[in-house]
Amino acid sequence: EAGVTQFPSHSVIEKGQTVTLRCDPISGHDNLYWYRRVMGKEIKFLLHFVKESKQDESGMPNNRFLAERTGGTYSTLKVQPAELEDSGVYFCASSQDQGPSTGELFFGEGSRLTVL
Amino acid sequence: AQSVTQPDIHITVSEGASLELRCNYSYGATPYLFWYVQSPGQGLQLLLKYFSGDTLVQGIKGFEAEFKRSQSSFNLRKPSVHWSDAAEYFCAVGAHNNNDMRFGAGTRLTVKP
Structure with a gap:
């Protein structure tokens, strides 16, 4: 069974440009999460989808970030326009259930974003 | 709100040596605690x-962790580290x-030969 896959693995863009990150969750996982790790800091929650609906987007930093999950399968996270402080590693995770006791999170390798 | 502190940014141990990675948490009730690599x-x-x-708690790859409520800790241990544990x-x-x-x-672990 394929795990969570993320693309691209690394993206280098200039300030002001746009980047779109993609996440393919494990097949059958309704729950999809985006996290971000800024250099040397903790991994922080960005948002949570249940199927195609945004369940919780309280962690999204600002309106330059847009996440979608059309059809409830893969998800995209667009940053437009990118700023220097957006640099970091963006992790995607999926789970069958929402609760930590029954819904183990399966993480992708992460997409490293570098904004110059 | 809950929070987690990992006091050690980077640890280096020799292959075969024992390992303990520290974790302290803050949470008002009994927490769910995890270690990821x-x-x-x-x-x-x-x-x-x-x-x-x-x-x-026993985990994969020979790791274990102990929940100590009195110390708000959940330290990760392994009795003998392998080079492949570098992560x-x-x-x-x-x-x-x-x-x-x-x-x-996060704590970065380096394993010396």
Whole structure:
């Protein structure tokens, strides 16, 4: 069974440009999460989808970030326009259930974003 | 709100030596506690978790962790480290759902031959 896959693995863009990150969750996982790790800091929650609906987007930093999950399968996270402080590693995770006791999170390798 | 502190940013141990990675948490109730590992080129992988019951939890790859409520700690241990254990380790504390999970800043482990 394929795990969570993320693309691209690394993206280098200039300030002001746009980047779109993609996440393919494990097949059958309704729950999809985006996290971000800024250099040397903790991994922080960005948002949570249940199927195609945004369940919780309280962690999204600002309106330059847009996440979608059309059809409830893969998800995209667009940053437009990118700023220097957006640099970091963006992790995607999926789970069958929402609760930590029954819904183990399966993480992708992460997409490293570098904004110059 | 819950939070996690991993006091050690980087630890170096010799292969075959024992390992202990520290994790302290802040949470008002009994927490859900996790350790994840990220090896180079890999995603985060769950090593072990604690929800209730026995405070000594066994995980994969020979790791174990002990929940100590009095110390608000959940330290990760391994009696004999292998070179393949070189990775970054994250402690996390959760609440009722995955949205509330909070991660520490990570501890990078280097294993010397």
